[in-house]
Amino acid sequence: MTKSIYQLETVTCPSCIRRIELSIGKLNGVSQVNVKFNASKVEVDYDEQVITKDKIGASITTLGYKVLNVK
Amino acid sequence: MLSRFGPWIKANLYILSLTILFIASIVLNELLKTHYASIAIMLSLTILAGYHIFKKAIIDIRYKIIGIDLLVTIAVIGAMILGDFFEGAAVTYLFTLGHYLEKRSLEKTRSALSQLMDLKPTLARKLDEGSETMVGLDELLLGDIIIVRAGEKIPTDSEILEGVATIDEQMMTGESLPVEKTVGAKVFGATIVTSGYLKLTVTAIGEDTALSQIIHLVEDAQDKKAKTQKFIEKFARFYTPLIVLSAIVLYLFTFDIRLAITMLVISCPGALVIATPVSYVAGIGNGAKKGILFKGGESVDRLSKAKVVMFDKTGTLTMGKPELKQIKTYDFDENELIKLAAIGEKYSEHPLAIPLVEEAKKRGLVAQEEPSNLEMIVARGIQFSYQTDVYTIGNHRFDSVLITDQIREDIEVLESQGHTTLVMAKNNQVIGLFALGDTLRPDAKNLVTKLRKHGIKKLIMLTGDRDRVANVVATELGLDDYHAGLLPEEKAEIVKTYEKSANTIFVGDGINDALALSYASSSVAIGGLGKDLAMATSDVVLMGGDLVKLDEAIRLSKRVRANMYQNVLFALLVVLFLIVGVIFKTVNMTIGMLVHELSVLLVLVNAMRLIGKRRN
Numbered sequence: 229m230t231k232s233i234y235q236l237e238t239v240t241c242p243s244c245i246r247r248i249e250l251s252i253g254k255l256n257g258v259s260q261v262n263v264k265f266n267a268s269k270v271e272v273d274y275d276e277q278v279i280t281k282d283k284i285g286a287s288i289t290t291l292g293y294k295v296l297n298v299k
Numbered sequence: 300m301l302s303r304f305g306p307w308i309k310a311n312l313y314i315l316s317l318t319i320l321f322i323a324s325i326v327l328n329e330l331l332k333t334h335y336a337s338i339a340i341m342l343s344l345t346i347l348a349g350y351h352i353f354k355k356a357i358i359d360i361r362y363k364i365i366g367i368d369l370l371v372t373i374a375v376i377g378a379m380i381l382g383d384f385f386e387g388a389a390v391t392y393l394f395t396l397g398h399y400l401e402k403r404s405l406e407k408t409r410s411a412l413s414q415l416m417d418l419k420p421t422l423a424r425k426l427d428e429g430s431e432t433m434v435g436l437d438e439l440l441l442g443d444i445i446i447v448r449a450g451e452k453i454p455t456d457s458e459i460l461e462g463v464a465t466i467d468e469q470m471m472t473g474e475s476l477p478v479e480k481t482v483g484a485k486v487f488g489a490t491i492v493t494s495g496y497l498k499l500t501v502t503a504i505g506e507d508t509a510l511s512q513i514i515h516l517v518e519d520a521q522d523k524k525a526k527t528q529k530f531i532e533k534f535a536r537f538y539t540p541l542i543v544l545s546a547i548v549l550y551l552f553t554f555d556i557r558l559a560i561t562m563l564v565i566s567c568p569g570a571l572v573i574a575t576p577v578s579y580v581a582g583i584g585n586g587a588k589k590g591i592l593f594k595g596g597e598s599v600d601r602l603s604k605a606k607v608v609m610f611d612k613t614g615t616l617t618m619g620k621p622e623l624k625q626i627k628t629y630d631f632d633e634n635e636l637i638k639l640a641a642i643g644e645k646y647s648e649h650p651l652a653i654p655l656v657e658e659a660k661k662r663g664l665v666a667q668e669e670p671s672n673l674e675m676i677v678a679r680g681i682q683f684s685y686q687t688d689v690y691t692i693g694n695h696r697f698d699s700v701l702i703t704d705q706i707r708e709d710i711e712v713l714e715s716q717g718h719t720t721l722v723m724a725k726n727n728q729v730i731g732l733f734a735l736g737d738t739l740r741p742d743a744k745n746l747v748t749k750l751r752k753h754g755i756k757k758l759i760m761l762t763g764d765r766d767r768v769a770n771v772v773a774t775e776l777g778l779d780d781y782h783a784g785l786l787p788e789e790k791a792e793i794v795k796t797y798e799k800s801a802n803t804i805f806v807g808d809g810i811n812d813a814l815a816l817s818y819a820s821s822s823v824a825i826g827g828l829g830k831d832l833a834m835a836t837s838d839v840v841l842m843g844g845d846l847v848k849l850d851e852a853i854r855l856s857k858r859v860r861a862n863m864y865q866n867v868l869f870a871l872l873v874v875l876f877l878i879v880g881v882i883f884k885t886v887n888m889t890i891g892m893l894v895h896e897l898s899v900l901l902v903l904v905n906a907m908r909l910i911g912k913r914r915n
Binding site: 237240251254292 | 359
């Protein structure tokens with residue numbers, strides 16, 4: 229199990245949390261998503277055998293949130 | 300002139316071009332309302348400004364979320380069907396502009412934290428086989444040797460190998476006076492060496508440094524939701540679908556699709572949803588800047604409601620370190636007494652021995668002479684020989700020492716003042732008494748006055764110390780009550796009893812008070828760095844051991860609560876006002892969206908007041 233933290237551009241609406249949590253959470257291989265609204269960070273636990281760090285980042289970007297950096 | 304605005308224009312190109320299109324739309328709407336060129340411009344504005352809204356709405360439908368983006372999308376589609384292209388364009392533009400401005404102000408409410416992050420240095424001067432090289436901070440490894448000179452920031456948490464320096468640790472402890480540190484001392488990354496030179500060995504890097512841990516803690520705190528905040532979020536989750544439903548009902552009753560769609564636009568719960576979190580975020584951020592760490596919205600709430608404050612004594616109200624308070628001699632020279640005491644006690648590590656040796660140092664009486672036949676006698680004190688005489692220093696239980704009634708009385712007087720006495724005898728004849736005591740923190744009295752002024756009804760001290768000592772401290776500070784001689788579980792029992800009738804704050808150092816801290820409705824730890832347990836168990840941590848910050852913390856928590864209520868009330872009133880306006884047809888879609896976005900901005904501006912440097 230791997231954990232990556234994606235720093236996004238300032239997230240403005242609380243409904244963004246649900247949008248990100250639900251859609252990233254449904255990706256294959258992702259076991260947990262935690263959106264820190266005020267820090268504009270997304271913490272994702274996932275199985276590296278199934279999905280890559282970059283792929284999750286790309287999915288977040290498709291939702292309309294720019295990823296500034298990943299840790 | 301143009302070159303100065305160049306970067307700004309570039310950064311805001313999107314919003315600027317939308318604004319130009321919007322102004323063109325307003326003009327065209329007045330002059331050539333139905334011309335195909337006008338419609339083309341309005342449509343392109345709608346698409347340009349709205350594509351990200353529509354995209355989010357489609358994602359939301361897929362995950363069955365009814366959010367604000369969906370409401371706006373429905374409204375825009377409705378406006379298009381009605382043939383009102385201007386309304387559609389105006390709504391998307393205002394929504395996007397609002398979002399853009401909200402983002403900028405939200406960034407500001409969160410700025411306190413990024414200020415902390417900006418403190419992190421980026422480079423380090425690494426010593427490699429005798430030569431210095433500048434390396435990036437992320438290239439440093441544990442155990443690396445680094446050099447820091449005056450005026451530079453210490454790159455990361457380390458230990459001093461060589462050198463002496465005064466270090467400004469204000470960002471860590473809130474202490475404005477620089478501290479002097481030398482070999483063996485630990486220093487923190489991002490603190491500033493004001494003078495001196497240090498050779499350091501790296502003890503923590505990356506996420507393990509004290510600063511990173513604080514940042515992490517504050518981030519977590521800002522996202523830990525208060526009850527009110529959770530309620531608002533739940534409310535919003537049901538509120539939006541309810542609005543959709545009522546718009547449909549409104550349409551079925553009036554067959555006025557324009558009215559129904561306007562209803563959708565103006566009921567967006569934007570200001571309401573953002574009203575509570577921004578107040579907390581701004582308040583918690585402001586606290587962090589001042590060395591007050593709130594663990595979350597809930598901690599802010601609980602602190603603001605407290606009416607009773609309970610303190611631990613040692614280390615909280617007092618310095619927790621005995622000091623020499625009084626010396627009494629019996630036909631003996633005072634300096635000679637201290638010099639002899641220091642000779643005997645110089646190897647003792649007993650906490651009561653240290654102040655005696657320190658006093659001798661202070662008076663320049665440090666003797667190189669060694670005591671002979673030094674003996675530690677458990678539960679009594681020490682005995683040693685020097686020159687031809689035998690000396691004892693200890694409590695009055697040395698059976699051989701002759702204690703006259705006069706001396707017994709003197710001891711009694713000193714102990715009634717809350718002191719602990721040491722008796723010094725030469726060949727079993729008492730030559731002097733040392734009275735030692737804990738000192739009150741310099742700001743303790745000030746704090747008591749301030750707390751009373753700010754609505755705390757009762758101040759109580761709970762201590763494991765003797766009744767006499769507790770009594771002196773409680774009287775000097777003017778506390779309402781004290782309980783002495785308590786075991787940790789007894790402290791907890793007392794907290795529980797008070798908790799039944801009022802909200803309590805327990806202030807302690809978090810380790811031996813852990814039990815009591817967990818029973819109080821709000822717990823505050825007087826922390827410093829390295830007190831990880833204290834930081835972990837309490838609601839609020841006051842950094843740098845500054846007690847007066849407790850008052851500041853309580854006031855800040857009250858300001859946050861007040862700010863949040865103002866915001867919620869304001870947001871509710873705006874929605875209510877708009878709904879009435881729509882029903883009486885005085886508010887159209889564009890004005891509705893405008894007022895809605897303005898209310899969100901006002902809520903943000905109000906929260907920003909909490910970041911300000913207001914002090915009184």
